[in-house]
Amino acid sequence: MPYRLHLMVCAGTGCVSNHALELRDALSAELAKRGLGKEIEVVTTGCNGFCGVGPILLVQPDGIFYQKVQVKDVPLLVEEHLVKGRPVKSLMFTPPEAKEPVPKMRDIPFFGKQMLVALRNRGMIDPEKIEDYIARGGYQALAKALTTMTPKQIIEEIKASGLRGRGGGGFPTGIKWETCVHAHSDDGVRYLVCNADEGDPGAFMDRSIIEGDPHSVIEGMVIGAYAIGAHQGYIYVRHEYPLALRRFTIALDQAREYGLLGKDILGTGFDFDIEVHRGAGAFVCGESTALMASIEGRVGEPRAKYIHTVEVGLYNKPTVLNNVETFANVPVIIERGAKWFAAIGTEHSKGTKVFSLAGRVKNTGLVEVPMGLSLRELIFDIGGGIADDGEFKAVQTGGPSGGFIPEDLLDLPVDYEKLYEAGSMMGSGGVVVMDETSCMVDVARFFVDFLQSESCGKCTPCREGIKALHGILSRICDGKGSEADLAMLEELCSVIADTSLCALGGSAPNPVLTSIRYFRSEYEAHIQGKCPAGVCRALITFRINDKCTGCHLCFKACPTSAVLGEPKQMHTIIQEKCIKCGACYDVCKFDAVTKE
Amino acid sequence: MAIKQVSEEKVREIVRRWGGREGFLVEMLQDVQTEYRYIPEAAIRTLSKEVGVPVGQIYHLATFFKRFSLKPRGEYVISVCTGTACHVKGAPRVLDACARELGISVGETTKDGTFTLEEVRCLGCCGLAAVVTVNDDIHGHVTTSKVPRLLKRYKGTEKASHGEADD
Numbered sequence: 007m008p009y010r011l012h013l014m015v016c017a018g019t020g021c022v023s024n025h026a027l028e029l030r031d032a033l034s035a036e037l038a039k040r041g042l043g044k045e046i047e048v049v050t051t052g053c054n055g056f057c058g059v060g061p062i063l064l065v066q067p068d069g070i071f072y073q074k075v076q077v078k079d080v081p082l083l084v085e086e087h088l089v090k091g092r093p094v095k096s097l098m099f100t101p102p103e104a105k106e107p108v109p110k111m112r113d114i115p116f117f118g119k120q121m122l123v124a125l126r127n128r129g130m131i132d133p134e135k136i137e138d139y140i141a142r143g144g145y146q147a148l149a150k151a152l153t154t155m156t157p158k159q160i161i162e163e164i165k166a167s168g169l170r171g172r173g174g175g176g177f178p179t180g181i182k183w184e185t186c187v188h189a190h191s192d193d194g195v196r197y198l199v200c201n202a203d204e205g206d207p208g209a210f211m212d213r214s215i216i217e218g219d220p221h222s223v224i225e226g227m228v229i230g231a232y233a234i235g236a237h238q239g240y241i242y243v244r245h246e247y248p249l250a251l252r253r254f255t256i257a258l259d260q261a262r263e264y265g266l267l268g269k270d271i272l273g274t275g276f277d278f279d280i281e282v283h284r285g286a287g288a289f290v291c292g293e294s295t296a297l298m299a300s301i302e303g304r305v306g307e308p309r310a311k312y313i314h315t316v317e318v319g320l321y322n323k324p325t326v327l328n329n330v331e332t333f334a335n336v337p338v339i340i341e342r343g344a345k346w347f348a349a350i351g352t353e354h355s356k357g358t359k360v361f362s363l364a365g366r367v368k369n370t371g372l373v374e375v376p377m378g379l380s381l382r383e384l385i386f387d388i389g390g391g392i393a394d395d396g397e398f399k400a401v402q403t404g405g406p407s408g409g410f411i412p413e414d415l416l417d418l419p420v421d422y423e424k425l426y427e428a429g430s431m432m433g434s435g436g437v438v439v440m441d442e443t444s445c446m447v448d449v450a451r452f453f454v455d456f457l458q459s460e461s462c463g464k465c466t467p468c469r470e471g472i473k474a475l476h477g478i479l480s481r482i483c484d485g486k487g488s489e490a491d492l493a494m495l496e497e498l499c500s501v502i503a504d505t506s507l508c509a510l511g512g513s514a515p516n517p518v519l520t521s522i523r524y525f526r527s528e529y530e531a532h533i534q535g536k537c538p539a540g541v542c543r544a545l546i547t548f549r550i551n552d553k554c555t556g557c558h559l560c561f562k563a564c565p566t567s568a569v570l571g572e573p574k575q576m577h578t579i580i581q582e583k584c585i586k587c588g589a590c591y592d593v594c595k596f597d598a599v600t601k602e
Numbered sequence: 603m604a605i606k607q608v609s610e611e612k613v614r615e616i617v618r619r620w621g622g623r624e625g626f627l628v629e630m631l632q633d634v635q636t637e638y639r640y641i642p643e644a645a646i647r648t649l650s651k652e653v654g655v656p657v658g659q660i661y662h663l664a665t666f667f668k669r670f671s672l673k674p675r676g677e678y679v680i681s682v683c684t685g686t687a688c689h690v691k692g693a694p695r696v697l698d699a700c701a702r703e704l705g706i707s708v709g710e711t712t713k714d715g716t717f718t719l720e721e722v723r724c725l726g727c728c729g730l731a732a733v734v735t736v737n738d739d740i741h742g743h744v745t746t747s748k749v750p751r752l753l754k755r756y757k758g759t760e761k762a763s764h765g766e767a768d769d
Contacts, residue, residue: 023740057729207685210726287668303627305666364687364728
């Protein structure tokens with residue numbers, strides 16, 4: 007007998023860390039206790055994207071969306087909704103601007119404006135069951151490609167779709183595949199590699215796709231391999247993503263068992279298999295030549311790319327390297343046609359893009375939207391605006407290689423060219439929102455610090471240049487900067503951009519240059535001894551004002567005993583002892599601790 | 603917790619697991635790191651002999667990637683995510699709070715070998731910022747004031763129960 011209802015428990019990394027698995031077990035136990043185990047099925051799905059309100063529970067087919075569901079809520083939920091048919095309002099989501107909770111998932115603005123292509127199975131399937139993927143139309147595109155299309159037709163279809171690399175570069179995928187096919191290989195060996203070394207801080211779309219729908223990546227890879235004539239594929243996944251690694255490995259085994267991977271795929275005589283390599287914590291390994299060196303068992307240092315990896319790549323063979331999200335798009339293009347795909351998006355950026363919304367925004371999480379949506383819609387409609395009703399200051403796109411975009415450019419449509427013109431880039435799709443509590447100089451220094459420690463050290467401009475940038479930015483943050491420093495920063499940036507060996511160094515100046523371009527006044531304030539956002543420690547002082555109720559929390563929180571005061575009396579801070587850790591500021595419930 | 607004696611046979615078993623292929627050197631080192639919580643010199647020599655590559659190449663790998671350490675790491679590795687989203691939500695202060703609480707600097711291990719404190723560049727849980735992981739446990743929405751209680755769960759006790767409430 008088919009199930010009457012399905013309880014879809016989100017089991018992405020975010021929800022799991024919020025105890026989604028305990029929730030699943032509690033639900034199953036409660037259903038069994040009430041004898042409903044045969045009527046209602048509990049399913050664990052991949053990431054729903056709305057990570058800020060986890061654990062998430064979706065009741066299907068009604069589409070009722072529950073958020074922040076705890077184990078203790080289970081008996082009430084089962085009794086009210088599943089037995090009596092009365093959905094539980096207290097567990098529903100109330101959008102920031104709404105007064106009443108919204109019962110259905112599709113009516114929540116966060117989900118309503120999205121368009122799912124790469125994330126088409128989001129929250130609908132159990133990622134550990136190939137049957138679920140097949141039931142949703144999975145592997146049909148593979149069958150179509152292998153049995154009714156020639157490799158050339160597939161490449162033409164991908165070219166016509168306008169699909170561009172989703173890992174950041176934005177290179178047209180079809181052209182990459184075609185170049186690889188035309189590249190000379192003595193023994194005809196070609197390789198296909200999936201880049202899942204998602205390193206941009208603030209970006210987690212690849213992790214989420216692999217965790218939530220690993221077969222979509224495998225299917226895309228097999229189609230790509232058939233198109234370019236590769237028989238061996240590789241996927242390079244960060245070791246920091248244990249759940250993604252586990253689910254991908256399970257998916258590979260299932261695909262082999264079903265004859266969708268390995269020898270004689272679908273009985274067509276085509277052989278292709280995929281090997282998993284774990285990254286060991288080096289951001290630069292997201293760079294194509296560094297990644298391939300790492301797969302060969304050498305350190306991940308990039309080489310100069312006079313000859314591209316599509317011609318001479320892994321083990322010196324022509325190699326196609328695409329990102330996870332790019333591969334996840336491929337089956338949909340084959341199935342629904344290039345025309346359908348090309349109708350979505352802008353003139354030069356087709357299809358959809360997955361973004362991870364993070365930072366000081368109300369709704370954090372993963373969203374997929376058509377290209378060309380404005381940043382304003384992304385942040386204010388889908389993201390729900392700035393957290394704690396703060397004021398928007400800047401949005402950072404493209405990770406450490408991208409730049410800051412200020413408020414007056416918020417209506418910029420999101421596409422590869424437009425972001426580039428603004429001094430930033432699409433990158434892999436990280437969108438980090440900043441408000442008045444973020445200091446632009448500090449964040450610029452943060453990125454430079456990141457790149458300094460991730461630079462592999464092979465070429466001088468990147469190794470030494472970024473270090474010099476860091477020194478100057480630190481000096482400014484410490485209130486010891488001068489006007490001349492700004493000119494020096496700009497000059498250094500242009501040298502680093504022009505002379506670095508790979509894109510890590512080449513794009514490293516972006517955060518510094520855009521922060522100077524759009525937020526010069528903040529740099530000037532630092533030079534004059536003030537950090538407007540109250541972040542840079544050397545330039546701030548903590549004080550306690552008369553809102554203090556003497557609750558004594560800050561007294562207990564202070565690690566250096568710099569807070570003086572008896573309970574129920576107003577407290578004070580001894581500046582000589584204060585290390586500006588901000589512990590008092592964090593614990594105060596009365597806004598009595600101020601930063602100046 | 604005592605440091606495990608390096609067994610040549612164990613390292614050979616790891617090499618066999620990966621078919622002795624040079625392309626899987628990083629994977630073998632991952633397994634060595636998991637087994638011993640560091641990359642012992644003896645293991646580097648065994649790997650070199652078994653896989654047939656120079657000691658220098660393995661040493662280069664072991665010092666290039668962040669995951670590998672030539673010194674033993676603590677039983678619990680505290681990784682404070684310092685990705686962009688976490689940075690904006692106060693990760694530097696959380697990191698300082700952990701350092702103060704444990705009495706060590708970033709990259710160091712406590713004398714009793716219980717804790718190692720590290721920074722990690724984005725764990726991809728940006729919706730939960732600021733994030734701290736203790737081995738495989740992920741703790742979200744961490745603030746400076748939550749740090750002492752968080753660490754206490756692992757301190758001195760038997761294996762802390764996994765996945766307790768975070769906030």
